[in-house]
Amino acid sequence: MASPSVDVAAATPSSTAAKKLTLPILIAMVVGSMVGSGIFSLPRTFGNATGPFGAIIAWCIAAGGMYTLARVFQSLAERKPKLDAGVYAYAKAGFGDYPGFLSALGYWVGSCIGNVSYWVLIKSTLGAFFPVFGDGNTIAAIIVASIGIWTFHFMILRGIEQAAFINTVVTVAKILPILTFILILFFAFKFDLFRANFWGGTGMPEASLFDQVRATMLVTVFVFLGIEGASVYSRLAQKRSHVGVATIVGFLGVTTLMVLVTLLPYGVLERPEIAGMRQPSMAAVLEAVVGPWGAVFVSVGLLVSVLGAYLAWSLICAEVLSVAAKNRDMPKVFATTNENRVPAAALWMTNIIVQIFVISTYWSNDAFSLMLNLTSVMALIPFLLVAAYGLLLTKRGETYTTRPHEKTRDMIFAGIALIYTLFLIYAAGMKFLVLSAILYGPGTILYVWARREQGKSLFTPLELFIFIVTMIGCGVGIHGLATGYITI
Template sequence: MQADDRTQKRTAKLSVGTLTAMVVGSMVGAGVFSLPSRFAGETGVLGALISWLVAGTGMLMLAFVFQRLAMRKPDLDSGVYAYAKAGFGEYLGFFSAFGYWASACVGNVTYWILIMSTVGAVLPVLGEGDTLVSFAASTACVWLFYLLVRRGVKEAATINRIVTVAKVLPIIAFVLIAIFLLDVQVLMDNFEGYGSTGPLFEQVRGTMLATVFVFLGVEGASVYSRHARRREDVGRATVLGFLMVLAIFASVTIVSYGILPMEELAELRQPSMAGVLEAAVGGWGAAFVSVGLIVSVLGAYLAWTLMSSEVLYVAAKDGDMPRFLARSDANDVPRSALLLTTILIQVMLLVTLVSDDAFTFALDLTSALSLIPFLLAAGYALKLAAGRGGPAHGSPTVRDLVIAVAAVLYTAFLLFAAGLTFVLLSFVIYAPATILFAMTRREQGRRVFSRGELVIFVVSVIGGLAGVVALATGAISI
């Protein structure tokens, strides 16, 4: 009983500043350092501006969705998962929890790939983060961080707040240096992009998964809501953190077009931001960005490890994951969830060894896995706005309805932009996860599926089998 009291005292203590740092720390990670090459490989300045307008507006609507849901449904913790369950039932809620968790784990793999690729510029044995040596080094780091997070949730969150400040400063410095050295003629030459080889719509579509990846974490404060001092701080931190990060991402992308021609930008090794600054100021620029990247990525890895473990833990506490995942210690650390998270990261590191482009594959799969949880959260906001989501604080407004409709349309467009390959790969991961759902129902002495849930299960299995067949026949590759 005394241990439970100590645990209770350690929760609900995070301020709006720390929650905002969680949002910024979650989003500013590996993705921002890859933006110049990813965008230049798809489109030019015009397409990039349109992409950030679409992505910024869509993700802002999602940020508003999480802000409004935090206020109208304060009883729901671990937002992304809880909203899907409240709106669409236990099985889809389970899929949302699992998909969000799996997305976070795969995203964490990209961090180690990028770190090893960065150091690989000096130590060729590490390659571009896809060699056996880099795999062994990444594995050691994964388990070192597992030990760090086990020390305590609040301690790790405090470290993240400090690291967030340390990693944003080098990125801002990059933008300022690039603006000062920007060549207007090069920028204008890159303006139209690949207009002669593809329509602008397809160029913009090609950037969408990259924008989803860099914006993952916008829901960070909502996921960690049970630790907030005040419920309204969750919404404030979400919107404030999003606006800060949007300005950073768009700036990094556009100024890079003023340093190198698109063809050269597209061919840069990751982290491409280092190559851009090296072209602008020399070798010290690459070293400067590389140090900033390592600090940034380590901070983001810490934040995502915290959030992904939290999702499993809260789902288990609510009876939607097996009971063993609901165990925590006196330091408020969900140890079983943390261990399972670390194991999946380890498994995905193994998968990237056989990928043609480990970083891009992990990045796109991370984005694709997150889309179902985001779509379900937006769908629940739409139900509330339409007055069909059950009891809530306050009455729905026209603004709520507009925000929810925009968020649903945006996430549906992202599924289209992801394409069939990553939708099928997502099913390959989602379908076997139902084993955990079945374990939970058996623990509770309940029937595994209702009639409606059985239909969803069959669809997921068909999608998973189609994905396996496509991989086996070479119709899709990783």
């Protein structure tokens, strides 16, 4: 990122033009946001759920669905150039203030939880060498993660230009261990073993193909988060068309990496071995193939990758909250910037939330899986509203007076993206939906705060209905946790 600030609007025209984001930087934002902790957990996650056949079906569904969603982001970036911070802005434009707020809240809180998963996996990785860190949720792990959170916090406060430069360098550096893993497993690949695992292997519980695929859906959402990274920074792009190009290029490249990381382990190990490995399972797989140095090599790559992704997502979190405040959909305090023109209040709020969730991992049985699933579920409502808005534009014919021949194509992409996100909500299951409601419900306080500041009424009748449903879900979730019916 060439700009030292997210508040580009305050810059002079000449300085703004000079500091806009180039296409390679936007691609690096997409790749840097997507390649984080998730890709290093794929072998075990898929090994637990399915064999190669189910994995292929799952990736076809996930990649196809996310591709259509990426095309919706691309279309909206070109047709609605005045809407900034994509995910949140599209929901508000299409469906009103409160749904737009929920989209911003869900995307922001989900991103915060995703940042927590990074710290859990970092400590779990170190736990393979230093038992004091356990699976990433011990007291020692929480203390070290807390130090890391606030170290990054104060670095970003010094200026986003420095932080974004580090992100670009890290994005390039962290791809190397993943490519090395793929290359080594390619040469060690045994077709007989892959064939034996293909339909599910032996020694694993029986499950229908549908259930196998469904079990992988939330992790595929998690690893695809970041596909909208260029859209979030759309207002900083040198050209609006670069936003769509960066989204598609980043998506195709990262998808190829994730599919290979998922499928190749089935050709070197039995499925039960893969399913029983500790996270990060990519390190455990390489260790099984080449010896202890493989675990060290991947672990170092993971640390670089996750820290880089954490930096990228810290920037995105602060940007989303800050832009929502500037548009008067969050309390105005979050729109303030410091002397380095960094959205300081938004960054403080983001990292306070991250800190609270890091502490909460102490009481979780599987902190990484919990944070991964919660992150994915919190992203589903924003993605659903983006797909619905894309479909709404095509049905109205809005913005299609120019290039009207693209309307049918865009309608098909938006329709498939909408069906895909609805399927994801079903696949998530009731447990994580009510857990997300626990976050959406109290979060509405921020909406009430912002509306009171402006002297506006709180809800329209439809918005009141949405709020009541959200609070019912919140109550059910709290009761489930209190009674032990829902476990984390």
